[in-house]
Amino acid sequence: MTRRYVYILAALLTLISAATFVYKWQVLGFPLTGNQQTPVWTIETSIQFDAGPGSIKVNLQIPTLTPGYRTLREFNVSKGYGFNLNYVSGGREAQWAVRRTSGRQTIYYRRVVYEDPGSEQTDTTPPFPPPPVINEPLKTAVEVIVADVRDRSADTATFTAELLRLINQPSPDANIELLMADAGTPAEFVETITTVLAAARIPARMIRGIVLQDRQRRTDPRPWLEVHDGDRWRYFDPNSGAEGLPERFLMWWRGNEPLVRVEGGSNVEVSFAVRQNFLDAMAIAEQRAEVEGSVLVDFSLFSLPIQTQAVYSVLLMIPIGALVMVFMRNIIGIDAFGTFMPVLIALSFRETQLLWGAILFSLLVGLGLSIRFLLERLRLLLVPRLGAVLIVVVILMLVVSVVSHKLGLETGLSVALFPMVIIAMTIEHMSIVWEERGPADAIRGGLGSLVVAVFAYLAMGMMWLEHLIFVFPELLLVALAIVILLGRYTGYRLTEITRFKVLSGK
Amino acid sequence: MFATAKRLRAAGVLGLNKRNTDYIMRLNPRHLYPRVDDKLLTKKLALEAGMAVPELYGVISHQSEVRNLAAIVSAHDSFVIKPAHGSGGNGIIVIVSRSKRRRDCYRTASGILMWEEELQHHISNIVSGSYSLGGNPDVALIEYCVKFDPMFSEVSYQGVPDIRVIVYRGYPIMAMVRLPTRTSGGKANLHQGAVGAGIDISSGETLTGVLNDDIVEDHPDTGALIAGLYIPQWDFILQSAARGLEVTGLGYLGVDIVIDRDRGPLILEMNARPGLNIQIANCTGLCERIKRVDEIYDPDADPVTRAKICRTEFPADRQTALPLNGTG
Numbered sequence: 001m002t003r004r005y006v007y008i009l010a011a012l013l014t015l016i017s018a019a020t021f022v023y024k025w026q027v028l029g030f031p032l033t034g035n036q037q038t039p040v041w042t043i044e045t046s047i048q049f050d051a052g053p054g055s056i057k058v059n060l061q062i063p064t065l066t067p068g069y070r071t072l073r074e075f076n077v078s079k080g081y082g083f084n085l086n087y088v089s090g091g092r093e094a095q096w097a098v099r100r101t102s103g104r105q106t107i108y109y110r111r112v113v114y115e116d117p118g119s120e121q122t123d124t125t126p127p128f129p130p131p132p133v134i135n136e137p138l139k140t141a142v143e144v145i146v147a148d149v150r151d152r153s154a155d156t157a158t159f160t161a162e163l164l165r166l167i168n169q170p171s172p173d174a175n176i177e178l179l180m181a182d183a184g185t186p187a188e189f190v191e192t193i194t195t196v197l198a199a200a201r202i203p204a205r206m207i208r209g210i211v212l213q214d215r216q217r218r219t220d221p222r223p224w225l226e227v228h229d230g231d232r233w234r235y236f237d238p239n240s241g242a243e244g245l246p247e248r249f250l251m252w253w254r255g256n257e258p259l260v261r262v263e264g265g266s267n268v269e270v271s272f273a274v275r276q277n278f279l280d281a282m283a284i285a286e287q288r289a290e291v292e293g294s295v296l297v298d299f300s301l302f303s304l305p306i307q308t309q310a311v312y313s314v315l316l317m318i319p320i321g322a323l324v325m326v327f328m329r330n331i332i333g334i335d336a337f338g339t340f341m342p343v344l345i346a347l348s349f350r351e352t353q354l355l356w357g358a359i360l361f362s363l364l365v366g367l368g369l370s371i372r373f374l375l376e377r378l379r380l381l382l383v384p385r386l387g388a389v390l391i392v393v394v395i396l397m398l399v400v401s402v403v404s405h406k407l408g409l410e411t412g413l414s415v416a417l418f419p420m421v422i423i424a425m426t427i428e429h430m431s432i433v434w435e436e437r438g439p440a441d442a443i444r445g446g447l448g449s450l451v452v453a454v455f456a457y458l459a460m461g462m463m464w465l466e467h468l469i470f471v472f473p474e475l476l477l478v479a480l481a482i483v484i485l486l487g488r489y490t491g492y493r494l495t496e497i498t499r500f501k502v503l504s505g506k
Numbered sequence: 507m508f509a510t511a512k513r514l515r516a517a518g519v520l521g522l523n524k525r526n527t528d529y530i531m532r533l534n535p536r537h538l539y540p541r542v543d544d545k546l547l548t549k550k551l552a553l554e555a556g557m558a559v560p561e562l563y564g565v566i567s568h569q570s571e572v573r574n575l576a577a578i579v580s581a582h583d584s585f586v587i588k589p590a591h592g593s594g595g596n597g598i599i600v601i602v603s604r605s606k607r608r609r610d611c612y613r614t615a616s617g618i619l620m621w622e623e624e625l626q627h628h629i630s631n632i633v634s635g636s637y638s639l640g641g642n643p644d645v646a647l648i649e650y651c652v653k654f655d656p657m658f659s660e661v662s663y664q665g666v667p668d669i670r671v672i673v674y675r676g677y678p679i680m681a682m683v684r685l686p687t688r689t690s691g692g693k694a695n696l697h698q699g700a701v702g703a704g705i706d707i708s709s710g711e712t713l714t715g716v717l718n719d720d721i722v723e724d725h726p727d728t729g730a731l732i733a734g735l736y737i738p739q740w741d742f743i744l745q746s747a748a749r750g751l752e753v754t755g756l757g758y759l760g761v762d763i764v765i766d767r768d769r770g771p772l773i774l775e776m777n778a779r780p781g782l783n784i785q786i787a788n789c790t791g792l793c794e795r796i797k798r799v800d801e802i803y804d805p806d807a808d809p810v811t812r813a814k815i816c817r818t819e820f821p822a823d824r825q826t827a828l829p830l831n832g833t834g
Contacts (some may be wrong), residue, residue, distance in 0.1 A: 330523055379627045382634040432636075436596045437698055438689075490524035497510050499719050500521075502786060504513040 010481040017477035037278040049265035056264040061253035064091035077108040141175040156229040164241030214276035321456040333493030336449040346456035352414040368427040390424040518791030533757025560650040567645040584651035595695040597637030653767040660730040676751035704788030706822035710740030744813035
């Protein structure tokens with residue numbers, strides 16, 4: 001009966017833990033391994049202009065939908081300007097306004113994004129565009145081109161591709177040459193293409209974005225073609241007709257509006273600067289969860305002050321030590337002094353390093369034990385005797401530190417990190433076992449403690465595990481489930497198999 | 507390794523984990539532990555149940571009473587000092603005689619002389635909790651020192667052998683006699699180096715011995731053959747052990763009995779977590795016998811009936827026990 005409850009409880013704990021773990025890992029994107037870095041791009045737009053005599057209004061197109069990228073944060077820097085965000089047809093527009101100012105003005109708009117291939121943001125389905133009003137002789141040229149391309153295509157995508165191929169031919173025909181004569185800049189070039197597509201009743205628009213490259217002081221928005229095939233928006237390279245977006249293309253705004261409009265200023269200069277840096281994946285997951293309003297993150301360890309976090313990253317490993325301890329005791333069957341003494345010793349091994357830790361521990365216990373035997377002759381009562389052992393342990397730690405420092409062995413100083421009360425109790429316990437059961441049992445117990453401590457240290461020192469448990473503390477429930485299950489383990493201990501060997505009947 | 511584990515399971519050997527979870531935790535309610543952990547209480551309960559125990563000379567429960575020692579033992583030349591909450595025979599001093607010239611000089615079972623002052627120090631250590639679990643304050647018992655039964659003189663070195671009976675739900679299912687050796691310092695405790703010898707439940711005859719988990723045929727100090735001794739008053743011993751259930755209420759129990767030259771079998775103490783070495787001493791696993799008791803269990807049977815049933819149910823299986831002697 002109890003056994004069934006134990007299994008149910010263990011299964012329940014594991015389930016809760018696994019569910020939280022998977023949610024945090026898959027949905028919130030918490031990193032499984034430490035030092036997982038995600039590239040983060042910072043794009044800075046600076047607008048410079050000379051202020052005119054009257055009031056000034058600056059409108060800047062800013063990104064709204066950015067396929068392939070997610071926004072971490074955005075902010076603007078301007079002195080004395082009022083700031084506003086407006087939704088316009090092409091997306092969003094940032095607006096700065098000031099009543100009176102003078103001299104050269106600079107306004108910054110900064111946006112921090114990171115790559116997320118899963119982010120597929122597309123706009124809503126647009127209506128069919130009205131036929132554009134075009135004057136002769138361009139009107140005829142457009143009609144000829146549309147009829148020509150329509151004959152050689154099957155649907156929107158192939159129509160667009162064919163049109164782009166014709167336009168980009170090294171020696172285009174007369175109609176195209178006529179059409180493209182006025183398209184001086186790449187933006188005008190794409191604008192003209194959208195006009196032709198509109199004449200064919202295909203919803204199309206120009207998008208402009210920035211190709212992200214590290215340490216770019218000045219980069220210009222690159223125009224691209226976006227065509228709706230009745231189902232979704234598709235992207236085309238206006239210069240080759242190839243479908244898709246350029247690599248590392250951050251879509252900035254849509255439509256034919258200029259990037260920036262300044263009312264009341266002159267000599268406007270706009271430039272983009274791009275910088276790449278790497279942010280801890282954890283930080284990104286956190287901010288993302290914050291944006292999505294997940295409660296789990298509010299209660300994560302990362303909300304604690306940094307110093308407390310450092311303490312917890314160590315403390316959270318103690319359950320792992322306890323797990324090792326339970327395993328060593330009930331499955332292996334190793335004798336050790338003090339139930340969890342080896343776990344505490346293992347904790348101090350973190351500071352002293354393994355070899356030195358083992359040496360210092362043996363030294364301390366050995367010296368303490370010999371002095372404890374001298375104390376035995378004085379026939380002291382229990383508590384005063386324990387007090388005396390504790391004082392001796394502290395003095396020994398002092399001596400070891402000073403002597404090793406004089407010898408130039410700086411590791412010896414870390415002896416101070418051993419839990420002195422625990423060591424004193426171990427010495428006392430060991431000396432009693434020594435007297436009553438003989439040196440063999442005492443030394444076996446002491447070595448057993450050391451072995452368990454070493455294994456606990458190795459388990460607790462696994463960096464990936466430490467990271468995993470710190471980011472996913474719910475995994476401790478799994479440790480709890482395992483310990484509970486081991487609590488009902490009725491099989492033999494490994495050491496019993498040798499102990500009862502004579503009964504195995506071979 | 508796994509093959510050995512499989513064979514052990516087939517042989518019905520009980521392991522520590524199974525003993526703890528399936529028997530001790532299930533059959534021994536914790537609130538009954540004081541009845542066996544406190545030797546003073548055990549003695550009282552056993553007396554009430556009409557069982558024979560070593561006579562209590564006195565109790566020292568405070569530091570201030572330590573000086574009463576001389577008065578308590580004034581009429582006795584031999585006595586035993588033990589902590590009421592001691593475990594594993596720790597903290598026990600056996601005084602067998604006094605110096606002829608001075609009455610405040612005592613001789614222990616191992617032949618060492620101890621002054622009264624030293625005994626007082628030992629008692630004050632007991633009272634301050636040196637030998638009790640968790641270092642809690644304790645009381646020291648001073649009681650009758652069991653006289654050696656000559657039948658064991660060949661197979662024990664100093665000290666007095668005692669008989670351990672495992673009682674499962676009131677049925678004495680396995681027994682052994684623990685013989686002190688030189689290494690055990692005259693103490694009848696297996697982990698201190700005493701020899702354990704299995705006893706045939708049905709006849710009371712000793713089987714082979716076990717020393718430090720190995721099977722031995724001869725006593726390491728006297729060289730005498732351990733097997734083939736008949737324990738006197740075996741019926742009475744089994745009945746006393748079976749009565750352990752009524753006295754303590756514990757379903758998985760170890761009862762320790764000594765045989766006194768003059769007073770016969772005396773209940774020395776009882777143990778709620780008896781060790782598993784008894785299986786090696788008997789060359790038999792406990793599981794089979796536990797299973798058998800579960801089959802024949804009768805809640806209304808009295809201790810005498812239960813002891814009688816066990817004598818017919820659990821004869822030593824010499825066919826498998828004997829060939830193993832050579833391997834030890």
